[in-house]
Amino acid sequence: MKNFAAQCSFGSNLIPVLKDKFTTGMKDGPIKDRLYEEETTKDLSELMEVAMKKEAAIKTTNIEVHSIGRSREGAKKKNGNGSQKKLSTTMGGEKTTKKNYDKACYVCGLTNHKFSECKYKQYKCKNCNTVGHLAKVCKTVKNHFVEVEENKVMDMFQVEVKSENNCGLSPVMISVKIENVSIEMEVDSGAGISILPEEIVKEKLPHIHINSTVLKLRTYDGSIIKPTGEIEVKLKYGERELYGKLLVVKKGHRALVGRDLMKKLGITIMGISKIEVESTNKNNKLELLMNEFEELFEEKVGKYKYEKVTLKVKEGCTPVFCKPRPIPFAFKKKVEEELDRLEKEDIIQKVETSEWGTPLVPVIKPDGSIRLCADYKTTVNKYLVDINHPLPRVEDVFVALQGGKTFSKLDFLNAYNQLELCENTQKLLAWSTSKGIYLVKRLPFGTKPACSKFQSVIEKVLLGTKGVKNFLDDIIVTGSSEQEHLDNLREVFKRLQKAGFRLNKKKCSFFQPKINYLGHVIGSEGIERDENKVKAMLNAIEPKSVTEVKAFTGMVNYYAKFIPNLSTLLGPIYNLLKKEVKFVWTKECREAFNKTKQAMASESLLVHYNPDLDVVLSCDASEYGIGAVLMHIFENGEKRPVGYASRILTVAERKYSVIQKEALAVFWGVKKFSQYLLGRKFFLETDHKPLLALYGEKKGIPVMASGRIQRWALYLSEFDYQVVHIKGNDNKVADGLSRLPDKDDVLIQTKEVDYVDFMENTMPIDYGILRVETKKDKEFSLVIKFLNEGWPIKVSEELKPYAIRKEEICVDKDILMWGYRILIPKVLRKDLLKEVHSTHMGMSKMKTLCRSYMWWPGLDKDIEKWVQSCRTNFS
Template identity: 40%
Template sequence: MLDENNVTEQSYVLYSMYSTSASLCRNLLINGTAVKFQIDTGASFSVMNKKTFVEKVNIPLKPSSKVLKTYTGENVQICGEVEVVVTDDVKSATLPLVVVERGGPLLLGRDWIQHLYVDLRINTIDSHDKKLQKLLEDHGSVFKSAAGCLFDVKVTLHGKPDTTPKFYRARQPPYALREAIEEELSRLQRDGIVEPVDHSDWATPIVPVQKRDGTVRICGDYKITVNKVCKGDNHPIPRIEDLAYSLSGGDKFTKLDLSHAYTQLQLDEESRKYTTINTHKGLFTYHCLCFGISAAPGIFQRTMEGVFRHVPGCVNYLDDVYVTGKNDEDHLRNLHKVLSICEEKGLSLRRDKCEFMQQEVTFLGYRLDKNGVYPLTDKIKSIRDAPTPRNTQEFRSFHGLVNFYGKFIPNVSQVLAPLYQLLRQGQRWCWSKAQESAFSKIKSVLSSDKVLVHFKPENEIVLVCDVSPTGVGAILTQPDDHGHERPVAYASRALNTAERNYSQIDREGLALIFAVKKFHKYLAGRHFTLVTDHKPLLGLFGEGKSIPEHASARVQRWAITLSVYSYTLQHRPGRENSADALSRLPLPYTPDEEDETYDINCVPEEVNFLFSLVDQALLSAKDIAKETQEDIT
């Protein structure tokens, strides 16, 4: 235990490091590895001895300013501190860990307890909690960050009839990245993901994306090869109604995340030719379904439905597998079946992204609990919490949004009358109680079912994006029976300091990425129209455009991100852009909100890796000069 009496802020006394008395312990995953800790409510922070650290974690340490002493006054040598990903039965968090030289039990201190909701009621632990913990321990082999491999199924990419093979020469990478690319190719070969080939009728150039640790991610530019000629998989992605029906009658809910999603599926021999990449080290063919192939979502959904089809109370939505039961016993029985199938068939799960036996789960903008399905307020937050306009320009943007959806608002002119006064010629800006009341009323109407519609996967999807000098905004819409675009959800946020310094075209590109990331679960596996008011983007991200070879790292990452979606990029003049108001009246920027918006845990792996990178250079003018000169907006 850590005793803080009579010691300085950074000095602590450890007098339970060698205790032999009975202790309450907790099994946790540290960076994916199982470790047993002794719960110590007197400890300010959590401690691990060096021997265990080297065996279980073994990552670089940072210096520590803390001073530790034993109960008898001896100094305890500190090796350093480190941030680790800690996962318990229900959640995960990145937390600090102090590593000491000497042995002794591993201490789970108050800093971890408050994040992990450790139950300290020793004699009242629920029997079902124990059964869940035992179940997860029994199936511990399925929880790993590395991709698994579905043993008994091979999937097929279907080329269109009379398809002419597409062969692109290798792009010469920067000299500074060559060694990292070669190391990554070697790793992929060792892991059985790719193999070198001497000849191929198909070849896709690669775009190497550098990660924070200096390694690279190798991405095929399949947008210009495979995606043009391979048939899409028309297997339906589940609708909200399908998910709700499959999980109805459940008391609690578990959500499992399949590691690396598509790469767990093996390709048949004939399909592998389509995935061949051309590098400065030669041709390599993938053995598995890989990132960037537009048919992948439908293939993955169909395959996973087949894998889990005999398990009651189970349904999957792409890489998320949901499990429930009419009571805890039934739930645990169904969960056991799912985990057993994963073990038998070679599938792996990301433990840090799984949630077990929760009272509710969320998907596609809805919250599901044992009583029913409810729309989330997040999808209207950008309208509901939109700040008051500060000048005529900001109000005109909001007025444009109201006009765009005014046809669905009863008595819109009457509601807006106090606001229309601000648009009169020569009218001085004056925001009074009358304007504030009208503003609140119209926001309420825009957020109501008079305007908003429920998402229907079978209908066309239009995603409208915009950016201003201060914020980004997006509206997910679907046409109604009369062809009018009706909003499904709104999203916005303010730009941070760095983003405000972006060039105009970089800000416009950011709006696209913000929108597809925010609404990924709606878009994955479906074709949609992506709307921008900045015409030069069509030259960079338009349908069939290759990933720009000499563009900035940021633009290359964005192009790769967009390549995993099936979309048509459409230009719409600014005056017709319904998202303009959201970008000019964005929700405030906060670090927490930014983390949520760009949380790499909320989307499949083919998008995850792109947003874990650090933005660096701005877009090169050389690559966009032509499009910018032709822009009339």
């Protein structure tokens, strides 16, 4: 009643109306009579308490109730003609004798009187509206088992049970773990004991032995059913865990949780036809709900059951098969173990041949584990037909979430991998590895149509749900009340689990007051602008030099035509740029600076995101910060900002080479604005030309780049973009943001594992000595200097081998690296060759081994000389 009434316009009259409906709607009988004895001033909760107490009293007064399993032989008495009598408890506590008739009264269902003496003969049935019987024994209603007797020594439980079709309400189902197996059970307060159909026991609990039992079940029509037996098992629901008995019946359409287990499992009846857990705490309710759908949060890859993904290629394309890329010896074992794991989990399948073959690049995760990434940019991506499925517009999301009080965001576990591929698509995306060819059976990361396909699948699964909207692998859920929010979550959980999906519990957030979506904040009070998209501008640090003043004014002047009286506004700051004027940051400068920032963040300049307009992301890096600006391009060619982003570089990041800082700026900018960029084409602007070789839309994952650049390139492979090189003078906004970064947006530094960490355990060298000698080496010192400050146009002959590889060489933990190879200083090269050749291996094998771990100019020639001079080899 409460749920239906909430949709009506009762206003302040809601509670009085519910109270009247509760009392007048109660069926005729002792409970209704007791309610009419109460004062009219009693509120609804008090009346419900009175009714429940009366109901409990009736059960102990008129129904013979004794504990199952307790012998009553001592209570048996015989009368003169041989008939049996049983003890019955009255309200006053005295013991009386009552006659037990063979058949239940067809008017009320009890067995302590004849039907001709039944006081309910004139009552009208609430189900069929016929006078002469009660609803609980109505022949038109299918009832569950409600009475229990045990071989003449056990008395019976007998209470009314709700009909499955009563009031059109659906059964209340919960998921109970029985011996760690999840089984859907109906909560039925009318059933005295919990039961399991034999079919379910054989299917899901075949290892559990069914014990014999003398217990019998009686239905309301008086018929007796003998159970197959009983099982004693471990039960878990929510936080409750216990051992209990369940009766096993031969026939039955579903498992039931009866009164014997409801309290033990933490379930009580609250009001009419409403199940609530004992705790009213929101977090406890959520935890119970998540435990109910525990399978949904298992830490393993799910599998969507209802469809296999088909990706199509353009007509006339020729299959591309690339040979496997060489894998460093340090990673070989980990790569093979990962391939074995994926094959065991049925994500890949080994085959003999394939027309298509994409090479793998092993990428080191920040935690040190290996991720196998297929470089589809080099093979099938350019031939795949796009799946044009639109992402939800801002307006669609607002409508779906309108009226929500709190919001939950659900995140998938390895989202794309949960979609199976059809056989033809498995062949298209096959992997070419050093261990053989593998078909890919799940949708992998890095294929162009992946995000659009995933969006369409989740939309189908959630179709028709209320207060729910998905955006790629994020699902937003809300409700007009806490209970409605929980109900909506339950429906989403139910659909996702049924479809075979898995969620990432660690990344899900629940009952948040607000959520951010495409530059807006959605909350209970409506929609407002997301200040995060202008925070970088408003929090820009004050210039401390003429160079920084130029960066700021250059950024602002980029949008001069949209800011009225800009030259007047910037007057005090412009004075600092005059010749022979000493740099002094005055109060007037500070006021002008703050007003200009406000103008740059104003609604008159910023535009709302529009999926129909072209998008460009400009990124840049300075010595101490990175910046990015997302802009729309209008038909007249004008660019207007959608949002700004910047942050200060960490201590470790400030040691990056120039190209690594620029690459970081692009990666961070794309990640910051990913919600706007996923599933659509966009332009990526940079003034650092070498990035075209690393991040170019047609370039694969750079094999010889550092581990971190490979990780960043892998992340970008999910996006559909075109890299555009622009002059530094045309990148004023991103440049200004990077030079005056948001002082409050500081990245929390975490330990990052890279190639050098793997090499330390595999190379016969002291890494402390290596670091010291790297700093002492003259060539290496110049290389490190040029990496940090930029390479000159001309270099000496000795440095040319390094200059050729300048985009791939980096400094990692004070050691120079070329991809996964360590650069060895001159003073250590001889000793290292001696150590490697200690087993007197051949020249080819020694070259292969050394190339996998180290490099210096002329490495191959030095190996040849060493082997040729070895006396053992000559002999």
